[in-house]
Amino acid sequence: MKKSLILGLALGLTFATGAFAADPLKIVYVGKNTGNPYFDSITGGFQDACKQLGCDFLFVAPATAEATSQIPIIEAQIQRGVNVIAIAPNSPDALDQVLDEARAKKILVLTVNGDIVGNETHRDANILPVDFTKTGPDQVELMGSMIGYKGEIAILSATTEAPDQNTWIAAMKDSLANNPKYKDMKLDTIVYGDDQPEKSTTEMEALLSNYPNLVGVISPTTVGVAAAAQVIQQRGIADKVHLTGLGLPSEMRDFIKDGTVKAFQLWSPYNEGWLAAYFADGVSKGTIKNEVGQKFDVPNLGTITIGDKNVMNTQAELTTFDASNIDKFNF
């Protein structure tokens, strides 16, 4: 009874949400979780591009990077009538249904800074900073060069289901097992800090106590590598345990300067937002065709080619940051 009352009330007011004629292109970017500085940089790229192009941009993210936490947000964005949903997916398959729903409503769905591996048909295009198949081997090579290609190493990752990290880790394992150059390097374990600073710190400390022979840690996530660097700095064990991974120059600068970390890698997250906005704008205006093999020009980035499975990269390979170049980057 009470429900029918409410429904009646709601029904009577439904007219409030008619079709809104959206003049500027409305783009929303759904991050993995809030409080993750990495996304500020991507957001910066979107914002600056939207200033140039005249589109509306908004960043939203759930409180946790749990697999289904993005679903209500995507539902809400569909209801808000956005034209483009860009997303850094928290799960490779839990989002399939809701992304299909968005695409059925003519919303352009882009995965940015991550992809739904194995479910690529549920999004329109994917924007990655670099060719992710090379990320794992590049990280192993950097680690190897730091420890003389010898000794026990461990990986501190994000969540157990984080699709990108899992892709990279699989490639790392593959390199370690099959490349004779790394035959003296042994991967002890993989631990997960869930992209939370506290949990990452705890996991890093547990690693150090459980594996006393550890000489290297790879943390292919910005939250993890910063937390791990903090632990190494506090314990003053930088000459014994070498750390590398994927980090933000702004967060890692102090650790590079005091020698806690010799080198780490990343790309420019800013450019991902920039490219995604230009691509979305072009597709909606009809100047860019979202087809494999198409090429288009983006200011500051040059010519971008839409690759296999509609994947685009902003740069050819990872940038390595060390004491010699860290001051040149401010994201």
Next chain:
Amino acid sequence: MTDQTSATPVVTALDAATPRPRWQVILIRPETMTLILLVLAFVVSSLLSPYFLDINYILQSFTLTAEFSIVALVMTMIIIAGEIDLSPAANMALSACLFAWTFQATGSMPLALVVGIGAGVLMGVFNGLLVIGLQLPSIIVTIGTLTLYRGIAQIIAGDESIRLPEYFIGFNTWLIAGIPAPDLLFVVLSIGLGLVLGTTIYGRQIYQTGTNEIAAQHAGIRTRRLKMGLFITMGFVSAIAGIITASRLGSVRYDLGLGGELQMVLMAMLGGTYIFGGRGSILGTFLAAWLLSVISTGMTTANLLPATQLCVLGVLLIISIIATNFIYSRTQR
């Protein structure tokens, strides 16, 4: 000694409590507060975002929490009976994992359903045996089985997700008279369980057991059998909810429904169920389930920060606990 002579005759109109006016009995109830909050939530959500007030959207959004809401109804009955079960979300995950795993292994949907639901019932039986058979506190037992069930689910599914066939996906998009199937199921179940709890002898016995178990036993109520029945029902309903979730997501992982037990308890509390048993209603939980859905949908549609959303939910829970306690203490004879 002296009292005896004076005390007996002085039971006059002054000492006897006057019966509360009928309007008070009807209106001053925790459910009234939930209803007021629900109306308020509708109004505020509509003001926050022009996109909120769309009946189809609200109904569709409810499917995201319908699974927990369905389980919360049985949770309400368990709490009224003086126990608690914190394992249903883990039960959902394990039932769904076994269901998907069986389907993947055999390709038989009926068999998979039997295995999934059967497993849910068994988990309920296991909880019941520990709580009733061994006389252990249910809060501790079910925190234990919560961890155990989720652990087994992770062993079965690993870190991978198990895909389900296309025809099984999308129970939440089936519309019956314009209403999504999970919503309708929730409404039907609410009416059914509401009638059981509110109008049957069995329902009265649940209240009596929660109010004073010893007294209930002396009155001839088989409280152990009654509680066992509730735990088994909980297992059964959790398994169904887990399978519905699997259909909504299209795949099953061990972390399905993670943290759901707190949402279920939250719904029961917001609906005015008394955490120490003996009081509460299905109507309250029914309203609270809609309240939670409307609030989170409203805030998400308005793009409020997750931190703000958590604060609002926290404040709401505290308000409801204070109000429930206040109302119950005032209406206590």
